[in-house]
Amino acid sequence: xxxxxxxxxxxxxxxxxxxxxxxxxxxxxxxxxxxxxxxxxxxxxxxxxxxxxxxxxxxxxxxxxxxxxxxxxxxxxxxxxxxxxxxxxxxxxxxxxxxxxxxxxxxxxxxxxxxxxxxxxxxxxxxxxxxxxxxxxxxxxxxxxxxxxxxxxxxxxxxxxxxxxxxxxxxxxxxxxxxxxxxxxxxxxxxxxxxxxxxxxxxxxxxxxxxxxxxx
Numbered sequence: 001x002x003x004x005x006x007x008x009x010x011x012x013x014x015x016x017x018x019x020x021x022x023x024x025x026x027x028x029x030x031x032x033x034x035x036x037x038x039x040x041x042x043x044x045x046x047x048x049x050x051x052x053x054x055x056x057x058x059x060x061x062x063x064x065x066x067x068x069x070x071x072x073x074x075x076x077x078x079x080x081x082x083x084x085x086x087x088x089x090x091x092x093x094x095x096x097x098x099x100x101x102x103x104x105x106x107x108x109x110x111x112x113x114x115x116x117x118x119x120x121x122x123x124x125x126x127x128x129x130x131x132x133x134x135x136x137x138x139x140x141x142x143x144x145x146x147x148x149x150x151x152x153x154x155x156x157x158x159x160x161x162x163x164x165x166x167x168x169x170x171x172x173x174x175x176x177x178x179x180x181x182x183x184x185x186x187x188x189x190x191x192x193x194x195x196x197x198x199x200x201x202x203x204x205x206x207x208x209x210x211x212x213x214x215x216x
Contacts, residue, residue: 034118034158034166036061036213043084045077046103046130047146049180054146055079055101055132061211063109063118070110071117077103079132098140101132109156118215119160126152126172126207141186149177152207166215176205 037059045057061075079101105128114120128150135143156170178201182189 029162030116031118031160031164031166031215032065034061034063034160034168034213034215036063036166036168036211038211040210041077042080042082044082045079046128046148046150047079047101047132049146053082053084054134054144055099055130056082056084057103059103059211061105061213065117068116069112069114070108073107073109075103075105075128077105077130079103079130096137098135098137099132100135101130101146103128103130105129107154118158118166121155121157124154124156124170126150126154126170126174139185141183143183145181145183147179150205150207151175152205154207154209156209160215164215166213168209168211170207170209172207174205174207176203177201 041057041059043056044053045055047053047055057077057079059075059077061073063071063073065071079099081097081099105126107124107126109117109122109124111117111120111122129147131145131147133143133145152172152174154170154172154174156168156172158166158168160166
């Protein structure tokens with residue numbers, strides 16, 4: 001009987017300590033990587049003509065901690081028809097359009113709050129390159145080729161829940177370089193000030209980004 005009492009007392013003393021240790025481990029879960037996207041980008045991607053989006057973006061980002069308070073983020077996107085404007089009106093019929101392109105981007109984050117990356121406020125250089133062709137379904141040699149280079153300095157904040165849900169939002173200033181080329185039967189048309197008509201080639205830019213996903 002004494003042995004049983006001693007055993008029960010020992011269990012009562014050990015169990016609370018065990019659960020507190022487990023709880024502490026759960027609270028201190030170490031997130032090193034995140035996978036993110038933003039489905040809203042499919043409505044209007046990075047390429048525009050004045051105020052009209054000419055592509056939608058299907059984006060995938062991967063972020064990895066490199067040092068205690070630093071991380072690197074890379075991304076790749078497919079550019080298709082923008083969902084903001086009904087794609088059927090662009091891609092169907094005898095005079096439809098075919099969309100195709102891609103975007104790549106790179107960001108290196110320096111975290112200024114939080115205990116370790118990838119959580120907290122951060123500063124980062126950000127660069128992205130997007131290019132796409134919008135071709136006529138009647139003649140694939142008739143197309144508009146558009147490209148865009150962004151170089152930015154951004155301030156952002158990333159929060160990660162205990163369950164691993166990640167929300168990343170940033171804004172900043174940078175430089176935007178856009179280039180447009182119009183082809184007819186495979187020959188680029190020499191249209192004076194084409195880039196000025198469709199959008200200034202070089203200009204400062206205010207950037208805003210929003211992505212969410214899963215950390216592990």
